[in-house]
Amino acid sequence: MEKDELKDIWNVKGSVSESETDMEVIYSAKSNNLIDKILNTIKFEQGMNYLIIPIVIIAFAFFKEYVWSLIALILGIGTIIYYKNMITTLSRTETSLSVLDYLESSYQVIKRFRNHYLLIGIVMFFVGFSMTSSIISDFTSGNFENLPLSLLGIGALIILAIAIVYGIFHVMYGRNIKLLRRSIDELKNT
Amino acid sequence: MGKEFFEKFIRDNQAIINKICRAYANTHEEFQDYTQEVALQLWNSHERFKGNAQLSTWVYRVTLNVCLSQIRKKKVATSPLIDHDIQVEEDANGDRLASLYVALKKLKESDRAIILLYLEDKSYKEIAQILGLTVSNVGVKVSRIKNELKRIIHGKG
Numbered sequence: 001m002e003k004d005e006l007k008d009i010w011n012v013k014g015s016v017s018e019s020e021t022d023m024e025v026i027y028s029a030k031s032n033n034l035i036d037k038i039l040n041t042i043k044f045e046q047g048m049n050y051l052i053i054p055i056v057i058i059a060f061a062f063f064k065e066y067v068w069s070l071i072a073l074i075l076g077i078g079t080i081i082y083y084k085n086m087i088t089t090l091s092r093t094e095t096s097l098s099v100l101d102y103l104e105s106s107y108q109v110i111k112r113f114r115n116h117y118l119l120i121g122i123v124m125f126f127v128g129f130s131m132t133s134s135i136i137s138d139f140t141s142g143n144f145e146n147l148p149l150s151l152l153g154i155g156a157l158i159i160l161a162i163a164i165v166y167g168i169f170h171v172m173y174g175r176n177i178k179l180l181r182r183s184i185d186e187l188k189n190t
Numbered sequence: 191m192g193k194e195f196f197e198k199f200i201r202d203n204q205a206i207i208n209k210i211c212r213a214y215a216n217t218h219e220e221f222q223d224y225t226q227e228v229a230l231q232l233w234n235s236h237e238r239f240k241g242n243a244q245l246s247t248w249v250y251r252v253t254l255n256v257c258l259s260q261i262r263k264k265k266v267a268t269s270p271l272i273d274h275d276i277q278v279e280e281d282a283n284g285d286r287l288a289s290l291y292v293a294l295k296k297l298k299e300s301d302r303a304i305i306l307l308y309l310e311d312k313s314y315k316e317i318a319q320i321l322g323l324t325v326s327n328v329g330v331k332v333s334r335i336k337n338e339l340k341r342i343i344h345g346k347g
Contacts, residue, residue, distance in 0.1 A: 006339060009286045010309040023197045026229045033227060034259055095231040095255040096239065096248055098322030099303060102255045176259075179299075183258055186300035187323065 034176055035106055038113050039090045046083040053079065086116065100187050107180045114169050121165040122158065196236060200229055203249050210250070210306055213294045214257035227256045250310075250320045254303050293342040297335065304328065305335045 031037070053076035060069035089112070093105040200207075207228050215221035231252050239248055294302055307317045314332070318325045 004336075006290065006305075006336060007309055007311065009290045012287050023193075023200065023229070026226065026233055027193075029226060029230050031227065031230055031234070032223060032260065033231065033256065094235055094238065095252045096235050097251070097255070099251060099254050099258065099320060100322030102251075103258060106259050180259065183300045186298050187303075187321065 033095070034173075035090060035093050035109055038109060039087065042083065042086055042090065042113075042116075046080070046087065049076070049080055049083060086112070100184065103180055103184045103187070107177065107184060110173055110177050110180070114166075114173070117169060118162060118165050121161050125157065125161045196233060199245075200232070203246075206246075206249060206310070207253050209310075210253045211257060213291060213302055213306055214260075214299070216295075224257055224260060227260060228253045231256055247316065247320055250307065250312075254306075254320070258299055258303065289343055290339075293339055296342050297338065301331070301335045301338070304331050305339060308332050308336070 053072070057069050057072045057076060060066070060072055090109055093102070093109055095102060097105060207225055211221055211224040211228065215224050232249065235252070239245075294305070297305065303321060304317060307320060312320070314325050314328045317323075317328045317332070321328070323331075
């Protein structure tokens, strides 16, 4: 490759001082990388799953709610498998991938993370709703008089839950997801 | 790779890491964050490095990936990094290099990655391998970005 003006400028001797990275800091440092931060959040949530799910199962069994205990067991196993898969997928995104692959992978991770929170938001909403709403007792007692209104209310609350999750996500990761998408598009286009 | 070997490896590649991080960082704090994160990512992934790529390719990939995806503080567009840790020679060459850095920061972030590798004397094939692009695509882009960079440096951009 021919030498040119730009390379001549770039290769000025001592162009950037040899300020060295303190390696002792590195060995004990926490990553500030986007994917690592997301991975740590998911791992923390998985830790909480291991703690909370058995407590819920045992609590139901203690109060002789065996059917609910079984449901909690099945849902708990499903949740743990879901988290395990998520952690495995996120761990595959390494900074040693080619730049385009890494950016694509990071973008997909953030999108997956957003969907994950959307799912959790909706599940949490239903759990909270079923604990506080009279709709379930109306169902079980065969009282369908107020059902259309209740369903409308649920619909409105689901939309609100989705909007809140998206809003929070946008504040936390909106800029990064936009930058990643832009870099991917720019690299792909000539 | 033991700690001792890794520390030597980082020392050997520190100049490359510093040059690239400087082209992306807007403040001294960002520069430090980036260089530290690069070293950390290299340390975390060094055991998985299989040697199927050159060591330098691995360093460039990790450094660019960190710089392009790092969670940034509020961006101050094109503001030059002025700090005692990053000094250029106090002469005409130093001024020209400082101008080059200012011009680099006016480029799109992805274009910056391509031209930085070109300036580092990487072949089109190596640039393609590091970035995950085709060789022909790299050739077209390098030519366009070089012209854009010269235009900016000579005050026409």
